[in-house]
Amino acid sequence: MGQYQTRFGSMADYAKGGVAIINDDPKNYVFSNVFEVAEKSAPWERVAVAKNFEYVIEAARAEGTSPWYACAHDEFVLVMDGQVEVHLLKPATPLVDAGQQGAVELADMPDGAKMGRLVLERGHQGLLPAGSAYRLHADNVSCVLIQTIAGPVTVQKWADICQS
Amino acid sequence: MAILESATAAAAAKPLSDNVVTHAEVGPIDNATGYRTFTAGDFHFRRDEYFARITWPAGGSHVAPIDAFLRALMRDVAWGFFYGTVNFDDVVGTVNHYGEVTLFAGTYNDAYRDAGRDFSQRFPSEVLGPLFKEMITDWTNAGYDPFAAPMETGVPWGAKNGSNLEAVNRVRVAARRMVGLPGDTPVRTDDNGFPVNRMFADVDQRQPLVEAEPGFEGEVSAYNLFGYLSRSDVTWNPSVCSVVGESLFCPTSEEFSLPVDHGNDRCEWFITLSDEIVWDIRDKVTGRPRAKLVAKAGDVSCMPADIRHKGYADKRAMLLVWENASNRIPEMIAAGEAPNVSVTW
Ligand SMILES: [Fe+2]
Numbered sequence: 204m205g206q207y208q209t210r211f212g213s214m215a216d217y218a219k220g221g222v223a224i225i226n227d228d229p230k231n232y233v234f235s236n237v238f239e240v241a242e243k244s245a246p247w248e249r250v251a252v253a254k255n256f257e258y259v260i261e262a263a264r265a266e267g268t269s270p271w272y273a274c275a276h277d278e279f280v281l282v283m284d285g286q287v288e289v290h291l292l293k294p295a296t297p298l299v300d301a302g303q304q305g306a307v308e309l310a311d312m313p314d315g316a317k318m319g320r321l322v323l324e325r326g327h328q329g330l331l332p333a334g335s336a337y338r339l340h341a342d343n344v345s346c347v348l349i350q351t352i353a354g355p356v357t358v359q360k361w362a363d364i365c366q367s
Numbered sequence: 368m369a370i371l372e373s374a375t376a377a378a379a380a381k382p383l384s385d386n387v388v389t390h391a392e393v394g395p396i397d398n399a400t401g402y403r404t405f406t407a408g409d410f411h412f413r414r415d416e417y418f419a420r421i422t423w424p425a426g427g428s429h430v431a432p433i434d435a436f437l438r439a440l441m442r443d444v445a446w447g448f449f450y451g452t453v454n455f456d457d458v459v460g461t462v463n464h465y466g467e468v469t470l471f472a473g474t475y476n477d478a479y480r481d482a483g484r485d486f487s488q489r490f491p492s493e494v495l496g497p498l499f500k501e502m503i504t505d506w507t508n509a510g511y512d513p514f515a516a517p518m519e520t521g522v523p524w525g526a527k528n529g530s531n532l533e534a535v536n537r538v539r540v541a542a543r544r545m546v547g548l549p550g551d552t553p554v555r556t557d558d559n560g561f562p563v564n565r566m567f568a569d570v571d572q573r574q575p576l577v578e579a580e581p582g583f584e585g586e587v588s589a590y591n592l593f594g595y596l597s598r599s600d601v602t603w604n605p606s607v608c609s610v611v612g613e614s615l616f617c618p619t620s621e622e623f624s625l626p627v628d629h630g631n632d633r634c635e636w637f638i639t640l641s642d643e644i645v646w647d648i649r650d651k652v653t654g655r656p657r658a659k660l661v662a663k664a665g666d667v668s669c670m671p672a673d674i675r676h677k678g679y680a681d682k683r684a685m686l687l688v689w690e691n692a693s694n695r696i697p698e699m700i701a702a703g704e705a706p707n708v709s710v711t712w
Pocket of ligand 1: 629631635676
C-alpha cells in the first residue's frame with residue numbers, strides 16, 4: 204500500500220459535503236448522500252437519489268432478504284457498502300409487460316429456471332438482466348445503488364433527503 | 368464518439384444550417400517553433416513555446432497557456448464536442464449542436480458580450496472535428512499526455528519536439544451494455560495495459576463471485592467497478608460502463624482540475640464514489656459565480672442545465688457522471704420543455 208489512502212464511504216463512516224451558495228438556490232443541486240439515505244430508510248426501500256426524465260438512480264438499505272422483483276429492461280446494481288448476494292431467475296412466463304418501466308415487486312418467488320448468483324462487495328457492479336426476476340440478500344446492513352427507470356417501487360422523498 | 372452516437376447520427380441526417388462555415392485549413396510549419404497554424408472560418412490558431420494564440424476578426428485575440436489549452440482541446444476532440452458548451456477558459460470554447468458545432472470567443476463572457484466584442488461561427492462537426500484533431504496531434508510533443516494528471520506526464524512546453532500519437536489517438540471506452548460482458552468492453556488488468564494508479568494502490572482488486580447456470584453465462588455477470596476505475600490511465604474522461612436505454616453511467620477518475628468549464632445543455636448528475644471533489648459553479652451564460660460544492664464519497668448532486676462547472680481533486684477521486692443521452696433533449700430545450708433542474712420538490 205502506497206502513501207495515499209482512498210476514502211470510500213460507508214454507512215458507519217461517511218462525511219457529507221454540501222453546497223455553499225454564492226448566488227443561487229441550494230435546491231437546484233438536489234444534494235444528498237447515499238449512505239445517509241440508506242441509513243434513514245427502511246430495508247429495501249428503493250429511494251431515488253438522482254432522476255433525469257424517466258431514468259433514476261435508486262439508493263437502498265440492503266438488509267436481510269429483499270422481495271422478488273421483475274423488470275422488463277436491464278437494471279444494474281452497484282454495492283456502495285457491505286456485501287450483497289443477488290439471485291437471478293428466468294421466469295417460466297413473462298411477469299411484466301414489455302413496455303413496463305422500472306422494477307415490479309412480486310408477491311412470491313416466481314416459477315422459472317435458476318439463472319445464477321452473484322456475490323457483490325463494495326465497488327462491484329452486477330447486471331440485473333431484462334426479463335429476469337431477482338432477489339437480493341445482505342447478511343449485514345449494506346448499501347446499494349440501482350441504475351433503472353422510475354417505476355412502481357421507486358420512492359421519491361426529495362424533501363427528506365436533500366439539502367435545502 | 369460513442370457517448371453521443373445516437374444524437375449525432377440523428378443530426379447528421381439533417382441538412383446543414385444556412386449560416387455554417389465550411390472553410391478549415393491546416394497551415395504551414397512555422398520556421399521558428401516547428402508547429403503548424405490552423406484556420407477555422409475566421410478564427411486563426413497558432414502555438415509557440417508557452418501559449419496558444421487565437422485571433423478573430425475586428426482585432427479579437429486571446430492567449431491561453433498551452434498546457435491548459437491542450438488539456439481542454441484533448442477532451443473536446445475525444446468527446447466529439449460532448450454535450451452542450453465546452454469552455455476551454457473564460458473566452459474560447461465550443462457549443463455542440465450534434466452534427467454542427469459553434470466555435471466562439473467571448474460569447475459566454477458577459478463583459479465581452481456587453482461590449483459587443485464576442486464572435487462566433489458555426490461549422491459542420493465533420494469540418495471542425497478533424498481540424499481540432501490535427502491541431503492536438505501537431506501541438507502535442509513527445510512525452511506529454513494531455514489526458515494524464517500533470518504529475519504523471521511530461522511537459523507540453525517548448526518548440527516542436529516529436530509527437531505522442533498513442534496519447535492523442537486513445538480509443539474512447541464506451542460499453543454497450545456493461546463492462547465485462549462477453550463481446551463488450553473488457554475489464555482492465557495489468558496484462559491488458561492498465562496497471563493500478565499510484566493513488567489507488569489500496570483499492571481492492573478482487574472480482575465478484577459469479578455463478579452462472581448453464582446457458583446463462585452471458586447474462587449472469589458482474590465486475591469490480593472500483594477496481595476498473597483504479598486502473599484508468601486518464602483523468603476527467605467519463606467513459607460508459609453500463610447502459611439502461613439512454614441512461615449512461617459514465618464513471619471517471621479525477622485528479623488536479625477539470626480542464627474545461629462544462630456547460631451542459633441538460634441536467635447531468637454526479638455521485639462521488641471516493642475521496643473528495645470541489646466544484647466551482649458559475650452561470651452558463653454570464654460566467655458569474657453561483658455556488659461551490661464540496662462532494663465527498665457517497666454525495667449526490669445535480670448539475671442544472673443553466674450552469675457551467677469545473678472540478679478540483681487533490682487526491683485522485685472516483686466520480687460517477689450520469690448522463691441522459693436522449694437526442695430529444697436538445698429539441699425539448701429549444702422548445703422550453705426541458706427544465707434546468709430535473710427534480711423539483
Ligand atoms: Fe459535466
